Amino acid sequence: MIQRTAAVAAGKATAAVSRRFRLGGGTALPGLVAERIDPDVIRELSAQLSEGSVIVTGTNGKTTTARLLRGIAKEAGLRTIANRAGSNMMRGIAAALVDAAGWSGDIASAQKRLGIFEVDEATLPLVADAVRPRGVLFTNLFRDQLDRYGEVETVAAVWRAAVPGLPPEATVVLNVDDPSVAALAAVAQGRILTYGMKDTSSGEGKLEHAADARWCTVCGNELEYSAVIYGHLGHWRCPKCGNTRAEPDVFCGQFQAEVNGSRLTLKLPGGLVEASLPLTGLYNAYNALAAAAAAAALGFGRPAVQRGLNAATAGFGRQERMRVGGRDVQIMLAKNPAGLNQVLRTIAANGSNSDLAVFLNDNIADGRDVSWIWDVDFELLEGKTRSVTVSGLRAWDMALRLKYAGIDGQGASPHVEPEPARALKRALRATPEGSTLYVIPTYTAMLEVRDQLARWAGRGAFWEAE
Amino acid sequence: MKGLALRVAHLFPKLMNIYGDRGNILCLQRRCEARGIGFEVEGLELGDQLKAKEYDLIFVGGAQDREQRLVAEDLVKVKSRPLEEAVKRNVAVLAVxxxxxLMGRFYRTAEGEELPGASVLDMHTIHPGAQAQRFIGNIVVEWNGTTVVGFxxxxxxxxxxxxxxxxGHVVAGFGNNGEDGGEGAVYRNVFGTYLHGSLLPKNPKFADHVIEAALRRRHKDFRLSExxxxxxxxxxxxxxxQATRRSIIR
Structure with a gap:
């Protein structure tokens, strides 16, 4: 107890110093400090939460899904504790708990409190062991940062080993449209709740180039798809051994895209939910479906699910909108081929005269290997761009990829400006007033350009004078 | 050149495509078509016969371990003979x-299991165990008086x-084994390398070198235009x- 009080106090002091001197948002370091002093700080603090915890993991959609689930929990009358976007290793969880704790070393008001933690795929076993979750939601598994994890199969193996060790009272929530997530049902010990997309009318019909898990997890044969939603997600079956997608408990029966969002009909255990989601793209409909499934696993009512989804707002850099100098700027984080393909489809669906600014970095958090851009279907935007600005540490790699895809902004090569602030100004200048500039950054570039745009938001078009 | 075409066999495009290998195929196509040279590519999967006489270039990319195992078996049983014949006939091979x-004699996995390779190149690969350092990062190789870059x-x-x-020889990075400074392999018209990124698009000189090697078998002294x-x-x-900056910090 004394150890924990010291750990929490040290963590809180670190956060205060970090904020005072603007060393960053204090999303990880306070957790790191607290864990050093009391390695059990996560276990002890999370045990105080009256409603327990739920974990969201998977390659794509963690942040948005966890955010949607927070909204639903709030509508269900709970207060939540959540780690910050991207800070999804042990230290990020510890930092969130330390932040919620008082100087006494206890969670200040633990009643009606639910922990909602988005957790890095490979860190899942550690976090699950520490927080003893009531539910674990597995969204999907795509190729992502191969330089860090090695291989997709490595992460799948980590999950298969971790699931049998989850607390018996935890509900495992699985996306049946992803074969390697669906395969976890075979090793789960406790209750299982499955979800999937029933409405496949907006899907892609065929597997895209970057599709990963198209091999049967039982016999290794190539899977057959009667419908592909995106990536390797879809209605699959193995023609050899009969392994097949199970009918999900929770599903999206209808998905209708609209300009600023989508209309969803979700089937939950108790009945239907009609939601009007203010986020665009099929991938966000998937996130909403995943959040609804997790909500069902936690026993939240349908009205809370509906209200939570209807009131959704974009997360940090995920379709976040800002108004800068009379232009609508929309930041669309891109981390891997499957996610970026979805972003490109959403942009392509919104018009044929798009203004783009693409930022490619190769820092550790982005993945140091930029090969993945060759697996992205940039060709989707061929002939649909008005201006294209390319920036970031690997701007020239991106320029070359776009040259190959025939995306050049009115016949010329993409404009390359490695320095991000200058690139933003140039892209804003090239975007007519009243139009939308799509800013597509990798993770570390997003932190940088978002900050810059937020400082400019609401001000006039000051760059015009320069 | 009228009627001239580069005929490519892409081995295991579904199984071996993990590190942006599509970029290599797109590059070969683009650089041929820019010179009015036709481009044909055929994907050969597990069990498909390789007809050595029908191609100028055979390309094979990278994969995860699980897939590599399936491929190794097929290479030895189905494709090693025609590959050998192709190499003798000076068909170009690019293996990434x-x-x-897998072009070598064998690959010993981290667990010590020996997977036989196609034996097109007199070399072998040993994984020193799961605890050993993985060679990850940007790499620059000195090649033919210029450089080749990748990851x-x-x-x-x-x-x-x-x-x-x-x-070539490593300027920054690890290369074949982190010891002798060598990267990749050349034997006749066979080119092997660890570099992806994708390899060919941002190494246009090397890409042209491979295309010329492939086309010279049927068209002596063939040269690509600028x-x-x-x-x-x-x-x-x-x-x-980027690679040299990082290697100084490392």
């Missing part, structure tokens, strides 16, 4: 990463023997800067 390893990510260490020469490579050269130079 996992595909490169390497491999646990296995490759050792050349006999008539096989390294493709094309506009401004973006390619800029991407190449930026990658060299």
């Amino acid at each position: 990463c996992g595909g490169f390893q 390497e990510n491999h646990g296995g260490r490759t050792f050349l023997s006999g008539n096989v020469q390294p493709l 094309i506009d490579d401004a973006v390619e050269h800029a991407a190449h130079a930026a990658a060299v800067r």
Whole structure:
């Protein structure tokens, strides 16, 4: 107890110093400090939460899904504790708990409190062991940062080993449209709740180039798809051994895209939910479906699910909108081929005269290997761009990829400006007033350009004078 | 050139495509078509027969371990004979990463299991165990008086023997085994390398070298004309800067 009080106090002091001197948002370091002093700080603090915890993991959609689930929990009358976007290793969880704790070393008001933690795929076993979750939601598994994890199969193996060790009272929530997530049902010990997309009318019909898990997890044969939603997600079956997608408990029966969002009909255990989601793209409909499934696993009512989804707002850099100098700027984080393909489809669906600014970095958090851009279907935007600005540490790699895809902004090569602030100004200048500039950054570039745009938001078009 | 075409066999496009290998195929196609040279590519999967006489270039990319195992078996049983014949006939072969390893005599996995390779190149690869350092990072290789740039990510260490020469010498990065400074392998018209990124698009000189090697079998002294490579050269130079900057910090 004394150890924990010291750990929490040290963590809180670190956060205060970090904020005072603007060393960053204090999303990880306070957790790191607290864990050093009391390695059990996560276990002890999370045990105080009256409603327990739920974990969201998977390659794509963690942040948005966890955010949607927070909204639903709030509508269900709970207060939540959540780690910050991207800070999804042990230290990020510890930092969130330390932040919620008082100087006494206890969670200040633990009643009606639910922990909602988005957790890095490979860190899942550690976090699950520490927080003893009531539910674990597995969204999907795509190729992502191969330089860090090695291989997709490595992460799948980590999950298969971790699931049998989850607390018996935890509900495992699985996306049946992803074969390697669906395969976890075979090793789960406790209750299982499955979800999937029933409405496949907006899907892609065929597997895209970057599709990963198209091999049967039982016999290794190539899977057959009667419908592909995106990536390797879809209605699959193995023609050899009969392994097949199970009918999900929770599903999206209808998905209708609209300009600023989508209309969803979700089937939950108790009945239907009609939601009007203010986020665009099929991938966000998937996130909403995943959040609804997790909500069902936690026993939240349908009205809370509906209200939570209807009131959704974009997360940090995920379709976040800002108004800068009379232009609508929309930041669309891109981390891997499957996610970026979805972003490109959403942009392509919104018009044929798009203004783009693409930022490619190769820092550790982005993945140091930029090969993945060759697996992205940039060709989707061929002939649909008005201006294209390319920036970031690997701007020239991106320029070359776009040259190959025939995306050049009115016949010329993409404009390359490695320095991000200058690139933003140039892209804003090239975007007519009243139009939308799509800013597509990798993770570390997003932190940088978002900050810059937020400082400019609401001000006039000051760059015009320069 | 009228009627001239590069005929490519892409081995295991579904199983071996993990590190942006599509970029290599797109590059071959683009650089041929820019010169009015036809381009044909055929994907050969597990069990498909390789007809050595029908191709100018055989390409094979990288894969995960699980897929590499399936491929290794097929290479030995179904494709090693025609591959051998193709090499004798001076058909060009470009093998990247996992595909490169499988061109050797064997690959010993981290668990000590020996997977036989196609034995097209007199070399072998040993993974020293799951605890050993993985060779990950940007890499620059001195090749033919210029440089080749890319990204390497491999646990296995490759050792050349006999008539096989390294493709180039490491300027920044690890290379074949982190010891002898060599990267990749060349034997006749067979080119092997650990570099992806994708390899060919930002290494236009090397890409043309491979295309010329492939076409000279049927068209003696064939030379490719110059094309506009401004973006390619800029991407190449930026990658060299990035790799050498990082290696100083490392």
